[in-house]
Amino acid sequence: GNSVTQMEGPVTLSEEAFLTINCTYTATGYPSLFWYVQYPGEGLQLLLKATKADDKGSNKGFEATYRKETTSFHLEKGSVQVSDSAVYFCALSALNNAGNMLTFGGGTRLMVKP
Amino acid sequence: KAGVTQTPRYLIKTRGQQVTLSCSPISGHRSVSWYQQTPGQGLQFLFEYFSETQRNKGNFPGRFSGRQFSNSRSEMNVSTLELGDSALYLCASSRSITNEKLFFGSGTQLSVL
Numbered sequence: 001g002n003s004v005t006q007m008e009g010p011v012t013l014s015e016e017a018f019l020t021i022n023c024t025y026t027a028t029g030y031p032s033l034f035w036y037v038q039y040p041g042e043g044l045q046l047l048l049k050a051t052k053a054d055d056k057g058s059n060k061g062f063e064a065t066y067r068k069e070t071t072s073f074h075l076e077k078g079s080v081q082v083s084d085s086a087v088y089f090c091a092l093s094a095l096n097n098a099g100n101m102l103t104f105g106g107g108t109r110l111m112v113k114p
Numbered sequence: 115k116a117g118v119t120q121t122p123r124y125l126i127k128t129r130g131q132q133v134t135l136s137c138s139p140i141s142g143h144r145s146v147s148w149y150q151q152t153p154g155q156g157l158q159f160l161f162e163y164f165s166e167t168q169r170n171k172g173n174f175p176g177r178f179s180g181r182q183f184s185n186s187r188s189e190m191n192v193s194t195l196e197l198g199d200s201a202l203y204l205c206a207s208s209r210s211i212t213n214e215k216l217f218f219g220s221g222t223q224l225s226v227l
Contacts (some may be wrong), residue, residue, distance in 0.1 A: 032214050042220035043118070043204055044157075051214075081215055089157065093214050100208055100216060102172045104157035 002027045006090045006105035013080050013112050021075040023090035031092040033066055033073040038087045048096045085112045118207050118219035125224045132193040135222045139186050139207030146188040151202040164211045200226045
């Protein structure tokens with residue numbers, strides 16, 4: 001079956017530090033890959049996505065590249081802000097599914113200190 | 115444009131009771147899916163509805179059920195509540211089952227005592 005593994009948190013960084021959150025996946029077929037972010041007390045928001053190998057998703061300074069050879073989709077940001085403090089989820093959606101079923105990783109809590 | 119609306123925001127129930135949660139998708143969205151979020155198991159897919167039909171179902175017992183109405187609003191029901199059902203239940207909507215961009219509501223926090 002499909003699975004997503006991401007680094008456990010919490011990850012604590014100082015403002016303007018470089019961020020990497022690792023994500024690897026196991027899937028049959030050719031999944032689309034996503035990063036979602038969850039702020040306290042809220043639902044999930046789509047941060048970025050990539051639908052095929054070597055695609056780079058980017059949004060709000062965050063980037064992730066779909067690496068089929070290493071089955072990875074690591075999230076990076078060059079300079080984090082306090083407002084980036086949240087829980088980040090890596091997810092996949094396999095194209096052979098009948099619908100929008102997402103498989104999520106366990107989430108990584110990011111805490112950014114001023 | 116209003117987002118995905120889930121009601122109620124918080125619920126407290128006791129073991130053995132049943133509960134119904136409601137989700138109103140974004141206007142024009144016809145696909146609604148439900149997820150359970152717990153600290154131990156993370157985010158797990160419950161089911162997905164499109165055009166009033168269940169299209170996908172996750173690995174949950176039959177106590178968990180749902181339905182979708184003709185206006186795309188959806189409800190999920192949990193019968194004979196157990197302590198382990200305490201969780202944040204998230205609803206997500208999308209335009210169609212082939213559109214992978216999901217919009218999530220803020221969730222219903224269910225506590226079973």
